[in-house]
Amino acid sequence: MDCNCVSDLLLTPPVPALWTPGFAFPDWAYKPESSPGSRQIQLWHFILELLQKEEYQGVIAWQGDYGEFVIKDPDEVARLWGIRKCKPHMNYDKLSRALRYYYNKRILHKTKGKRFTYKFNFSKVVLVNYPLLDMASSPFLLAQNHFNGGAATPDCSPVTPEALQSLFPRLPDSGRGTSLFDRGAGAPGPEGDKLRLDTFPFLGSGTPCYSKPPSMLGPYPRNPAFDYSWGFNPYLPGAFSLNNCPKLPPGSLYPSHFYPNPLQSGLSQLPHPFSSLLPPGDTAGAERGQSGGTTNGSAGSQPPRLCIPPYPGSLLQGRTELGNLVPGLGERERGEANNNVLGSGGGGGIGMGLGLGLGLGGLGLGTGGGGRQSPSDRRGGVKQDPESDSELEITDLSDCSSENENEPDFPLAKEPRLGGRPHVLEAKTGGLAGTLPPLSSLPPPVSPHPLKSLVPLTPPPPSLPPSLSPSLTLVDRHRETDSLKLAHS
DNA sequence: CCCGGAATCT
DNA sequence: AGATTCCGGG
Numbered sequence: 444m445d446c447n448c449v450s451d452l453l454l455t456p457p458v459p460a461l462w463t464p465g466f467a468f469p470d471w472a473y474k475p476e477s478s479p480g481s482r483q484i485q486l487w488h489f490i491l492e493l494l495q496k497e498e499y500q501g502v503i504a505w506q507g508d509y510g511e512f513v514i515k516d517p518d519e520v521a522r523l524w525g526i527r528k529c530k531p532h533m534n535y536d537k538l539s540r541a542l543r544y545y546y547n548k549r550i551l552h553k554t555k556g557k558r559f560t561y562k563f564n565f566s567k568v569v570l571v572n573y574p575l576l577d578m579a580s581s582p583f584l585l586a587q588n589h590f591n592g593g594a595a596t597p598d599c600s601p602v603t604p605e606a607l608q609s610l611f612p613r614l615p616d617s618g619r620g621t622s623l624f625d626r627g628a629g630a631p632g633p634e635g636d637k638l639r640l641d642t643f644p645f646l647g648s649g650t651p652c653y654s655k656p657p658s659m660l661g662p663y664p665r666n667p668a669f670d671y672s673w674g675f676n677p678y679l680p681g682a683f684s685l686n687n688c689p690k691l692p693p694g695s696l697y698p699s700h701f702y703p704n705p706l707q708s709g710l711s712q713l714p715h716p717f718s719s720l721l722p723p724g725d726t727a728g729a730e731r732g733q734s735g736g737t738t739n740g741s742a743g744s745q746p747p748r749l750c751i752p753p754y755p756g757s758l759l760q761g762r763t764e765l766g767n768l769v770p771g772l773g774e775r776e777r778g779e780a781n782n783n784v785l786g787s788g789g790g791g792g793i794g795m796g797l798g799l800g801l802g803l804g805g806l807g808l809g810t811g812g813g814g815r816q817s818p819s820d821r822r823g824g825v826k827q828d829p830e831s832d833s834e835l836e837i838t839d840l841s842d843c844s845s846e847n848e849n850e851p852d853f854p855l856a857k858e859p860r861l862g863g864r865p866h867v868l869e870a871k872t873g874g875l876a877g878t879l880p881p882l883s884s885l886p887p888p889v890s891p892h893p894l895k896s897l898v899p900l901t902p903p904p905p906s907l908p909p910s911l912s913p914s915l916t917l918v919d920r921h922r923e924t925d926s927l928k929l930a931h932s
Numbered sequence: 933c934c935c936g937g938a939a940t941c942t
Numbered sequence: 943a944g945a946t947t948c949c950g951g952g
Contacts, residue, residue, distance in 0.1 A: 485944070485945085486944085486945075528945085528946090530945095532946090532947085533946080536947095536948095537945090537946060537948090540945085540946075540947080540948095541944080541945055542943075544945070689946065851946070865950075894948095
């Protein structure tokens with residue numbers, strides 16, 4: 444409280460009246476402000492956040508295996524983290540300690556032999572946020588799950604970041620530079636929503652395939668298992684089903700209050716996946732282009748949200764599995780218990796998929812103008828120049844109470860040492876590579892996964908671009924993971 | 933760098 | 943609980 448960090452501000456979403464705490468991260472993963480105790484963003488969220496922002500590609504980026512990322516600039520990451528947490532004395536050593544802290548939780552593990560390289564266990568990450576998700580139901584997760592032969596290796600049974608990104612995709616044009624600390628601006632205007640609706644007839648204002656989250660329908664216990672702060676609740680009937688879609692009033696498909704995102708400064712910045720369909724120039728935030736991000740994100744409008752009704756085509760046409768799942772929700776427990784889901788692939792739901800495969804891979808980064816403006820770019824600057832940080836918007840620590848630390852000063856603009864540490868993957872990142880975790884390393888498809896038949900192959904609506912064909916992407920990705928799996932064996 | 937124990941803080 | 947801080951050790 445004493446720390447009026449940017450993060451604090453950002454983590455305080457304009458919670459609409461309809462908002463209930465029902466949709467939030469599990470407690471251990473994220474404490475919304477309303478909840479007692481720590482409300483700070485967690486490190487791994489922050490990491491994901493950074494990874495997601497194109498402007499931080501120079502600092503941290505996906506690299507190597509699925510889920511693997513490299514901290515290209517440890518000091519910078521630490522600095523950003525320190526800023527976020529109002530810990531001026533944060534450094535990589537401490538940060539890495541905190542990362543190590545995740546090993547036990549199996550959210551992260553270290554890629555041995557590669558400095559500054561860690562790997563997300565996306566299965567865990569997903570589970571954390573979608574604890575009820577039956578891994579057996581997701582081709583991605585399933586394939587990934589087989590990765591380790593179902594063994595309970597503490598190591599990776601990672602869901603591909605790709606899969607994760609299908610859930611929480613990084614906006615291909617994230618180059619518009621919503622800053623990590625800019626939460627408000629660039630909210631998808633009505634235009635954007637409209638467009639999306641237009642693009643997806645099934646989402647059309649006339650027939651919004653959305654149903655109210657349980658929390659909206661009535662009170663339910665605040666069970667972490669029900670928390671979906673990333674905005675998309677796979678367990679919502681409307682999420683997966685084309686049927687039984689209670690209609691919302693026109694225009695209410697993306698009501699900001701419907702899926703307000705508590706992770707305001709974090710994953711909430713994840714854009715609507717469909718926004719990648721927006722024609723260039725349309726998007727609300729497009730104006731930012733090269734400005735290198737916003738200066739302050741209080742546009743007053745709603746923050747960008749992730750309201751993802753997964754693409755229905757990739758879902759079972761029926762509601763069945765979910766229908767079966769949902770009633771059992773209450774019995775599920777939280778946290779680690781959900782790890783079981785990983786191994787308990789067995790009989791579970793079938794082919795309900797995650798509604799992923801939005802074909803992001805086919806979309807250009809379109810990050811439009813300006814090229815990216817990695818914070819590390821300023822490494823060419825001078826250390827003593829406090830201004831050099833201003834372009835980051837993150838660096839304003841004036842709000843940071845220095846009660847904790849008697850020394851108020853952050854190591855402001857760090858000494859740019861572009862040549863200092865090895866900058867991995869600097870060249871390769873032409874466009875999309877920076878946005879998506881590397882897929883290129885994957886071997887070519889080998890053979891269809893036997894379970895492929897479980898994947899709904901419903902053809903996409905005609906209006907859908909080919910790249911969005913879920914049947915294609917799903918299968919393809921399935922193959923990818925499959926072949927990857929083979930490669931590992 | 934990386935690891936993990938321990939004390940401490942919030 | 944989730945860090946943060948410190949630290950000895952590899």
